[in-house]
Amino acid sequence: MRVFSTDHKVVGLQYGLTSLVFLLLGFLLILTLRWHLAWPASPLPLIGGILGDTRAIDGILLPEFYNQLGAMHGTIMVFLAVVPLAVGAFGNYLVPLMIGAPDMAFPRLNMASYWTYLAAGIVMLAGFVLPGGAANSGWTSYPPLAILASSGQTAWLAGMLLLIASSLFSSVNMIVTIVQLRAPGLTFMRLPFFIWTQLVTSFLLLLAFPALQAAAILQLMDRVAGTSFFLPAGLVVSGEPLHVSGGGSPILWQHLFWFLAHPEVYVLILPALGIVAEVIANITRKPLWGYRAMVGSALFMAVMSFLVWAHHMFLTGMGPTMSAFFQVTTMIISVPSVVIVSALLLSLYGGSIRFTVPGLFALAFLPMFGIGGLTGLPLGLAASDIPLHDTYYVVGHFHYVVAPGTLFALFAGIYYWFPKVTGRDMNPLLGKLHFWGSLIGMNGIFLPMLFQGLHGLNRRLYDGGRSYEMFSTFDGSFRGQAWSAVFLGVVQVFFVVNLVWSLARGRRVSGNPWNATTLEWATPSPPPHDNFATTPVVHRGPYDYSVPGAPQDFVLQSER
Amino acid sequence: MIPYTVDRRADTGVTNVTLGIWLFLASEVMLFGALFSAYALLRVSAPAWPAGRTVLDITPALVNTGLLVVSSALVWRATRVAPVPMGRVAISTLLALAFLAFKTLEYRDDAARGLLPETSTFLALYFTLTGLHALHVAGGAMANVWLMAGRRVDARVTAGRARALALYWLFVDAVWLVIFTLFYL
Numbered sequence: 001m002r003v004f005s006t007d008h009k010v011v012g013l014q015y016g017l018t019s020l021v022f023l024l025l026g027f028l029l030i031l032t033l034r035w036h037l038a039w040p041a042s043p044l045p046l047i048g049g050i051l052g053d054t055r056a057i058d059g060i061l062l063p064e065f066y067n068q069l070g071a072m073h074g075t076i077m078v079f080l081a082v083v084p085l086a087v088g089a090f091g092n093y094l095v096p097l098m099i100g101a102p103d104m105a106f107p108r109l110n111m112a113s114y115w116t117y118l119a120a121g122i123v124m125l126a127g128f129v130l131p132g133g134a135a136n137s138g139w140t141s142y143p144p145l146a147i148l149a150s151s152g153q154t155a156w157l158a159g160m161l162l163l164i165a166s167s168l169f170s171s172v173n174m175i176v177t178i179v180q181l182r183a184p185g186l187t188f189m190r191l192p193f194f195i196w197t198q199l200v201t202s203f204l205l206l207l208a209f210p211a212l213q214a215a216a217i218l219q220l221m222d223r224v225a226g227t228s229f230f231l232p233a234g235l236v237v238s239g240e241p242l243h244v245s246g247g248g249s250p251i252l253w254q255h256l257f258w259f260l261a262h263p264e265v266y267v268l269i270l271p272a273l274g275i276v277a278e279v280i281a282n283i284t285r286k287p288l289w290g291y292r293a294m295v296g297s298a299l300f301m302a303v304m305s306f307l308v309w310a311h312h313m314f315l316t317g318m319g320p321t322m323s324a325f326f327q328v329t330t331m332i333i334s335v336p337s338v339v340i341v342s343a344l345l346l347s348l349y350g351g352s353i354r355f356t357v358p359g360l361f362a363l364a365f366l367p368m369f370g371i372g373g374l375t376g377l378p379l380g381l382a383a384s385d386i387p388l389h390d391t392y393y394v395v396g397h398f399h400y401v402v403a404p405g406t407l408f409a410l411f412a413g414i415y416y417w418f419p420k421v422t423g424r425d426m427n428p429l430l431g432k433l434h435f436w437g438s439l440i441g442m443n444g445i446f447l448p449m450l451f452q453g454l455h456g457l458n459r460r461l462y463d464g465g466r467s468y469e470m471f472s473t474f475d476g477s478f479r480g481q482a483w484s485a486v487f488l489g490v491v492q493v494f495f496v497v498n499l500v501w502s503l504a505r506g507r508r509v510s511g512n513p514w515n516a517t518t519l520e521w522a523t524p525s526p527p528p529h530d531n532f533a534t535t536p537v538v539h540r541g542p543y544d545y546s547v548p549g550a551p552q553d554f555v556l557q558s559e560r
Numbered sequence: 561m562i563p564y565t566v567d568r569r570a571d572t573g574v575t576n577v578t579l580g581i582w583l584f585l586a587s588e589v590m591l592f593g594a595l596f597s598a599y600a601l602l603r604v605s606a607p608a609w610p611a612g613r614t615v616l617d618i619t620p621a622l623v624n625t626g627l628l629v630v631s632s633a634l635v636w637r638a639t640r641v642a643p644v645p646m647g648r649v650a651i652s653t654l655l656a657l658a659f660l661a662f663k664t665l666e667y668r669d670d671a672a673r674g675l676l677p678e679t680s681t682f683l684a685l686y687f688t689l690t691g692l693h694a695l696h697v698a699g700g701a702m703a704n705v706w707l708m709a710g711r712r713v714d715a716r717v718t719a720g721r722a723r724a725l726a727l728y729w730l731f732v733d734a735v736w737l738v739i740f741t742l743f744y745l
Binding site: 101104107179227229245 | 572579590591593595598606679688
């Protein structure tokens with residue numbers, strides 16, 4: 001296997017391995033932070049002594065390093081781990097296989113997309129060795145703070161510009177591939193739901209990310225060329241008036257940032273819904289319930305996601321007219337998500353469900369994403385958002401969406417398609433240990449956050465709020481969360497061992513071990529260089545499970 | 561060989577390259593759209609805003625407008641002839657480089673007059689937007705060179721690339737005309 005390959009399968013695996021490494025790194029950063037929150041006055045075990053004087057004194061985290069951990073955890077998880085895993089890895093590897101194409105439409109652009117992404121990640125991480133450390137103004141990089149921050153923020157911006165270029169290459173490629181390279185007979189309404197989610201996701205990335213590109217260019221100018229796009233006049237820093245021309249607007253950054261970052265939420269969730277849909281159809285041995293409604297909902301959700309961004313900004317003091325508009329659009333956008341999750345739930349009805357490892361992850365996704373989604377509703381209304389916004393409630397809400405939500409779907413996808421990639425099965429016992437451990441660990445971390453937030457615990461405090469008497473009762477829950485995080489880390493060992501062990505020793509399986517229907521299972525595992533010996537011709541919809549009169553309980557899309 | 565690289569797909573009516581360039585331009589529209597929105601927001605919230613002609617010299621901008629329009633027209637005309645006449649693409653590339661040279665001189669002149677990005681929000685926007693536009697001109701010039709370097713590949717592949725490039729140049733023109741209106745008039 002060549003390292004500089006244009007084969008979509010190689011690029012997909014490169015994306016997958018790199019993003020899993022980033023996922024682990026992002027987790028280790030926040031594990032450090034969670035331990036510190038539980039015991040803010042005690043030295044960190046194991047790593048406390050090796051962090052160096054700029055990060056910790058006597059093994060106790062410094063506030064500056066705490067800020068770096070939080071900012072880089074968010075950035076790494078959203079931009080370098082979850083999206084590249086969901087779109088770069090799953091999208092690249094599976095889309096050509098599932099639509100019966102020999103490769104992506106622009107293979108060299110595809111390769112360029114991966115290497116640009118890797119460069120972006122390295123540039124961002126390089127911030128950790130700069131004086132002042134990595135970016136420390138939150139994953140949202142709000143000015144004026146971000147403009148006054150140490151040079152790690154410049155690395156963050158440079159990395160972000162590269163990352164958005166990479167995302168542009170990949171989203172153009174993905175849309176052209178899906179529209180142009182579908183096998184004969186594979187009409188749009190015969191596309192697997194996963195392909196629809198990748199198509200919609202790519203449109204979101206294509207059209208939303210440029211807003212952050214623009215914002216990052218402006219912030220870079222503010223930092224290196226002395227402009228004041230986001231700096232108002234009369235700013236006083238540490239008692240000294242700031243010598244800039246002024247006239248800028250910090251709120252402008254927030255508008256541009258959230259114009260990207262709200263569609264980004266759907267970029268995080270749509271591919272996950274796609275994976276869960278494929279797995280659920282497979283384990284219930286039934287067609288998906290309401291496929292057309294799901295497709296329509298995904299499209300509607302994509303359009304609406306460009307109209308809700310300012311619900312992240314109720315605290316900026318926007319007028320009642322604007323906040324009314326964004327509250328209404330926010331309530332509307334919750335409908336299509338509910339439609340999709342309800343359709344998946346109804347798909348289970350009457351099915352003889354096979355509790356495979358991918359099946360367990362996909363089934364657990366539904367209630368976990370449900371909690372994440374429903375806890376979001378109070379945040380979409382200004383009256384309840386204003387008291388909750390700066391509390392751990394918000395952190396709990398979006399982590400339910402992304403961690404036991406999206407990440408569980410991505411794990412489901414890894415267990416489900418591993419046999420396709422390697423021709424070998426993953427060990428189901430280790431998989432089940434990984435699943436149950438992760439379910440317990442994640443809920444142990446995120447469920448307390450919702451209650452902490454409802455009690456008003458502020459989410460930005462270095463010592464977890466110990467210096468305030470009203471926040472002094474959270475010691476127990478902080479410690480429970482820290483131990484849950486450690487436990488979550490330990491059970492990931494089952495996953496890593498399973499991945500490595502199965503690669504070499506896993507049970508050899510046929511080209512279609514799950515008896516699935518979509519095109520990627522119509523070719524050997526692992527697929528050969530051009531995917532299919534002859535271009536498949538599609539004769540039916542994506543989920544022909546348990547067709548009455550058929551000899552088996554599944555019919556491949558390419559079968560007549 | 562990837563299907564539909566040179567042939568149109570019957571049910572979509574386009575080649576991969578055509579669809580790809582339109583998607584790329586859609587993304588570019590969002591990028592410049594975001595920047596022009598930032599311009600609008602900063603301008604309406606500013607207590608005073610200078611008329612562009614009172615700050616900047618319009619002469620080099622007029623020359624540059626001419627260079628850019630002729631340059632992209634040459635690429636556009638080149639797509640109407642088969643095989644793609646590389647001489648016209650070469651002249652277009654030289655005109656694009658002339659645009660960049662003029663722009664550099666203009667920046668130097670601005671700086672000599674004390675007009676810098678940090679001077680005012682108007683100038684900050686001027687340098688950022690014209691700078692980003694100049695990067696697009698440089699990118700287009702490089703793409704022209706790439707088109708010429710690949711002239712030995714299949715003539716139909718080259719023709720497809722040239723059509724995509726011509727669309728890109730039209731976009732670069734359109735952005736320039738907006739910039740010209742916003743900053744020099």
